[in-house]
Amino acid sequence: MKTTETRKWWALGALAASGLVIGLDVTVLNVALPSLATELPATTSELQWIANSYNLVFAAMLLPAGLLGDRFGRKSLLLAALALFATASLACAYASSAEWLIGARALLGLGAAFVVPLCMAVLPVLFTPQERGRAIGLWVTANAVGLPLGPIIGGWLLDHYWWGSVFLINIPVIAVALAAVLLLVPQSRSSQRRRLDLVGMLVSGVALASLTWGAIALGERGIGGTPAAAIGVGLAMLALFVAWERQVGRRPAIRPLVDLGLFRSASFAWATVLATLVTFALLGALFALPQYFQAVLDADALGTGLRLLPLIGGVLLGARLGARLAPRLGAKAPVATGFLVLAAGLFAGTATGAGTGYGFVAGWLTAVGLGMGLVLPIATDVALGTLSAEGSGAGSALIQALRQVGGTIGVAILGSVLNSVYRDRLDLSGLPAPAADAVRDSAPAGVLVARQLDAPELLEMVRRAFVDAMDAMLWVCGGVALLGAVLAVAFLPRQTEPATAAPVGRPGPKAGESGQVTVG
Template sequence: MKATGNRKWWALGALSASGLVIGLDITVLNVALPSLATELPATTSELQWIANSYNLVFAAMLLPAGLLGDRFGRKRLLLAALALFGMASLICAYASSAGWLIGARALLGLGSAFVVPLCMSVLPVLFSPQERGRAIGLWVTANAIGLPLGPIVGGWLLDHYWWGSVFLINIPVITVALVAVLLLMPESRSSQRLRLDLAGILLSCAGLVSLTWGVIELGDQGPGNGTPAVAVGGGVVLLAAFVACERQLGRRPAIRPLVDLALFRSASFTWATLLATLVTFGLLGALFALPQYFQAVLDADALGTGLRLLPLIGGLVTGARLASRLVPRLGARTPVTAGFLVLAAGLFAGTATGAGTGYGFVAGWLTAVGLGMGLIMPTVTDAALGALSVERSGAGSALIQALRQVGGTIGVAILGSVLNSVYRDRLDLSGLPTPAADAVRDSAPAGALVARQLDAPELLDTVRRAFVDAMDAMLWVCGGLGLLGAVLAVVFLPRHTGPVTAAPVGLPGPKAGESGQVTVG
């Protein structure tokens, strides 16, 4: 029993390391893009696809990944996904052209699409309801820390090595994770050998790709371009057809639907998933604006930008530890509501940031934002997982992640539009040559670079003031969403979540042939 207990916590360490690498890989690319533009070289369009190829494949394959894990074995597919992620990282590091890098990034997205929901789906199998909150807190914190850690690690590597090193950092962690998962994690799968929902897989993949691509392009090009708008509309139609298809398949016992729509009858699952999507919206919005602020306004380099995000990490870790202590005593509703209130307070405080504000003030409200997120994220993840049986933990975990991914993508597009719109409206570019004016409008870091090249301190001051006004407007929107999250948590989130049907490894549980088949090996 004791050995089994130790093994599952060591296995959690492997899962957390995998989540950390994937979170880091999402944001490490942000600081590498300027180097890719000059050293690879890559055009602006190719740079966009280097980022978006990952996002599109990741969004499209999340739902099938969870279902396939339930069907064929979560450990088996997790090992294959980790190996694929490591191989794709090597290809990325040594890519000789933008085309190769785009293809390798798509493979990274495919590996991530399996790793994330499969890691998440194993948690209800490994841990009892009493242990699950702590385990999820550690796993979610590792995932969340990876996002702001990306610019820190990437900035240091770019200062000392070539651009491919930002992908090679994945290799040692993935290697350790592979060995740990192979030796420590039990295999688990659904005992029901039902036919796969091929129609659902095709409709969901096509719908998520169309919707995600359209939202990304609308964020880049603005609402005036018709093609992305058509893609968004087509994605919505395809996803509506997917829901209708799943509803019909739910009445046919011979086929397992890709998404169990009955999950949405659970208030814990529905509202916890919605609140997780909402907080992801805010986190990605902050990570979108803050690096630009640090570089354009505070003159930070890539490494300095990452280091200035450390208060966010500190707040996240502290909040997650608080949540693990509060939830057993108070239930889920109180910590989540408090977390959204702290998050909103931090974001509203951030709206007082000016062009001349010192970093100490920014670090203070960043810490509050991280603290609020740390209270929310593991708690709502635990509440959503608590509604899943072991039998459907893979597909259910994938659904949670798919909604968060699409919600985060839409959030960045909307918040990016707010940021860009206000920034451009506040600029005074009178007398500036057209090519220079266009470069300034592109982004605040580009505007600051133009001002320095022209030795124009007034233009630099204009760029900084315009961007800070834009960031403040975006933070007002994010703060409002934080208040909305607090209201939704109070009104709709149950105080306590329902019991999980899984038994922890090492305790009496489902036998072979019963729901949630588990083998230790």
């Protein structure tokens, strides 16, 4: 018994390492983009696709990945996904052209789309309800810490090695994870042997990919034209998907891709919404802060990453505090408190000026991390707590898909706010057209132009304009965090509801029970 107990916690360590690498890979590329532009070389459009091909495939494949894991075995597909992730990392590291790197990043997104929900799906199978909160807290924290850790590790690697090293760091971690999953994680799958929902997979993939691409394009090009059309197509396909899933749910021969009955659970529905809102707020901060550190504080890639350390410290502290509070107080109070702390940190950030010292920024960054660390692990635990071991893969994928698309749309909206305010604050009359266009593109480009022209007044204007824009964006993020606190108080149940079956209306084993689990 003691050996089994030890094995599952070691298995959790492997899963947490996998989550850390996935989180890190989302942001580590940001600091490498300037190097890719010159060394591959890559155009601005190609750089956008290098970043976005990962996000598109990741979003489109999350839901099918969870269902396939339930059907064919979560351990087997997790091993295959980790192997694909490692192979794609090698392909990225040694890409000789932008086109090659775009394709390799798409494969990386495919591997990540299976790794994330399957890691989460294994947790309700491995751990009892009493242990699950701690286990999920550790996994979610590792994934969340990977986001701000990416620029730190990427910056250090770029200072010492070539750009491909930002992908090679995945290999040793994935190798350890592969061995640990193979030896320590039990095989588990759904006992339901019904046909797969192939139509649902196709429609959901198109819907999520369209919404994600449209949101990305919205942030880059503004409202109207192609972005609006893509979002419209995504919404239409999403409505079609919901209608189809309702029909499939009534057919005993087909396993629906999404159990719409989950949304009848207040715990699942509201915990998933709250996890999405906190992701929205965090990604907004991570979108603006690297630009602030580089354009206003003159930090290099490594210095930018190091300045995010208070955020990581806050996340770790918040997660540890939440793990102690949730068993005593239930979910509602810690989650609502976490959102209030997050909102306070973001609102404090709106007082940041062009001449503000880093100490003030580190203070509100710590508060942001603390709030996120309180909210995200507990909200994820509440949502997963409503899932049975039978349908944990599909349910986990649904949670991640909503967070992914919500976060992407959030960054697009916040990016539009940032760009709009930044450009409104600029007065570029008298500046040559090419230089003016470059300044409007971004604050880092504006700083570069000002230095090339030896124009201190332009440099000061660019920095003030960006800080004003960042402050406006933080007001929006803070408002979202306040909304999260209100929703948590109003709708989040104090105690998690009991696990439900993955197929609508059918009973299934609860988390921590068998659900066709084999050790090995």
